[in-house]
Amino acid sequence: MTESRPRLRRRIEAEVGECCDADVEQRLAELDELADAAGDGGVDAFAALGNDTRHRLTRLLSAAEGDLCVCELDPLVDVSESAVSHALADLVDAGLASRRKEGNWRYYRSTDLAEDLLAVVDQEGDA
Amino acid sequence: MTESRPRLRRRIEAEVGECCDADVEQRLAELDELADAAGDGGVDAFAALGNDTRHRLTRLLSAAEGDLCVCELDPLVDVSESAVSHALADLVDAGLASRRKEGNWRYYRSTDLAEDLLAVVDQEGDA
């Protein structure tokens, strides 16, 4: 594997003055480890909130004082009731909402994770 | 529009005892307003972090002490360099990374928004 990653090598040379292949690979390995340690957790939470319908549902759940049932959410998003159900299931899977059964109704509520994530973008957006 | 939203009406009747159409629509309007006031801001930020490549790049930028150039990031994600460039552009557009030009290199750095969002899911994930 002689002379691998030429660009990166040149960049390190430009920065530090000199650089051998081992230096290159070591720097990469360090970063790789750091990023992996941080984990890739939460990708699905982000993906869930990155869709308009699910985002709006989460906003609604967050804005509501108590919890809401599907028949309350349905009129507020302009997709079919089936789509609402799908979206809510995704939110629960992503840890952004919780479900409670009561008779024939299912009540949804936003989780702390959802609240905190929304708070971050709201706060940062105003800045 | 007599007798609209029958399910919702029944639900409110079950809860409060009685309910007229106006009550139904008013409750919906309130929620709608609340959710809209909160805004739909940040959807693109969430969407950006919801993709594996972009998420990983953000993690790398966040894990790095200073800022990183493309030639450092490229070896750490297994997509083409072009895809890395696309992804980084998306991150900048979403406000999750900033770009700095220096000679022939472009250095990327994660923004506060990115840091805060990642912090939330990391913290919540450990709980």
Place this chain on the structure above:
DNA sequence: CGGTTATCTGAATAGTCACTCAAGCAGCGT
């Protein structure tokens, strides 16, 4: 200037995803 370097951009494609439709299921009332 011409050549090389590091990165970007646009078009095309492959893959994923969100929606709708139709059917299904559990809980309640009769």
Place this chain on the structure above:
DNA sequence: ACGCTGCTTGAGTGACTATTCAGATAACCG
């Protein structure tokens, strides 16, 4: 039991999206 209600689930399809390839750009160096 039966039907009705509120919601869910699965299959299918159209729309979007992430990636790649090829060509472009801008900065540096001779």
